[in-house]
Amino acid sequence: MIEKIDPELLINRISPQHGGDINDAFFVETNKEPLFIKTNSGVPKDFFEKEAMGLEELRSSGAVNVPNVLLYNQETENEQYLVLSYVSGNKEPATEAKLGQQLARMHQVTKSFYGLPYSNYLGTFQQESGEYEKWVDFYREKRLLPQIEIAVKKGYLKAAQKERHLQLLTRLEEWIPADPGASVLHGDLWGGNWIAGNKGEPYLIDPAVIYGDREMDLAMTALFGGFGSSFYKAYEAESNSKLNQEIWPLYQLLYLYMHLNSFGVSYLGATERIVQRFLG
Template identity: 35%
Template sequence: MIPDALLQYLRQKLGIKIQQTRPLSGGSINQAARVTLSDDATTYFLKWNHSADPEMFLKEEKGLNLLASAETPLRIPRVFETGATEEGTGFLIQEFVREGASQPHSAEHFGKALATLHQHRDQQFGLDHDNYIGRLPQSNCRHEEWLDFFIAERIEPQLRMATDASRIGSETVSHFESMFSQLPAIFPIEPPSLLHGDLWGGNYFYDQGGEATIFDPAVYYGHREMELAFTHLFGGFPSAFYRGYEAQYPLEAGFSERIPIYNLYPLLVHTNLFGGSYARQVEAMVQKF
């Protein structure tokens, strides 16, 4: 149910009059609905959050716009409005994309399109602003070297958060410190690539033409292997996706051995969001260092 205060804000402040609503799954953080406007029967996707920082949706809009500016074959939903009510309920209104089904070409096209996105580069790793991954702050301070960025802006903030909450112990922290010293010989040298930043199975679908639509980004310029590793988490993507990517932009040898290291970041994020078994997965991954 869309809060009355949000409906009133949309109507009075923005002149948006909603005729019909249909609740949708907004994930574990936000609430969402498909809304139809009274004026012209246009359908949009609306999501909102009572407790998160209202800036979260503004940063999401900036991320979607940056992805769209790369002009890849990926479909990026257009954002029409972001804001917050006086009570602090943040919201985002974007294009409603009808979900379709995977077609024979879909996964391979998706892989090639993501490779095209990763060929959009910057001079440094990071971004000109911080944003969020889920509801957690994500620091994007710029660095010349990927190793420095990965440690200082990805692993260490999440590791501190987890240890402060007693979800990760001192022995595991020692394993991380040992891992850091070994990373220069592990990570291949790559230029900063434009990344979606939170690309797992819940943040994409195929539209009615069978082409990939991506959303809910945590954008930054990073090592493209970070993104590919993330796609292997939580079940992975279809094999045709990886074949398409490799055909467009081949990976360095040994990538499969590096996947667990990259995925320490999303697993730490999930440790801080949900606790439980995610902390045990982190501990198991770093024990070999």
């Protein structure tokens, strides 16, 4: 595999890495640069290609750091893999503030449409996309509705619950703006999807990129914790705007549906509470 990067690369040591629950991951020490390799035999053939494309979308913003994409499998190959530059360091007191500042700058990069021209993955769920004029339409039709349908199919949402959840979707315009600005979003920004480099600088990893409301990224940072006040203060200072935390639960709903459909009924109550909060 690595000879495709550089015929002179030689492997000195391979060490399994822990932390993710989807892929197998390895640190590879070579005679030149260290590498980070992810493999998975149970995902679609474009799984890592779409991750690589997402990393390049973030890199092209010019605002944030991401690992370098060195190699990934072609769809004609049987083995799914992604080779990245190895990033490792300690998060320093200023690292979170830098992340908030850089994320605000990244969100200033926008497109003329909402969504994405190609499908990608959130966890292992394939996300169909498209280019939409209205953000609320994209979010309802391409993100929330497919996850509700999966939850119904798996038996997590019964008939009465399904109707309530669908009713919320019909009223999203009451809270979610149609045209908030199509910022480039990481798309899955929980605490495990950013790391520090060897100088304490923040790096974003494992994106599920779309173009949409910046509040969606911020909502995810708050869902499972892991981001301190310095992050949010730096974000507000750099963006020169206040965060709209009132609508965050509507964006957190997507990730809770995904966890419901991935890990089971223990996440159902959280989705129900959000529906109750907005419908009464």
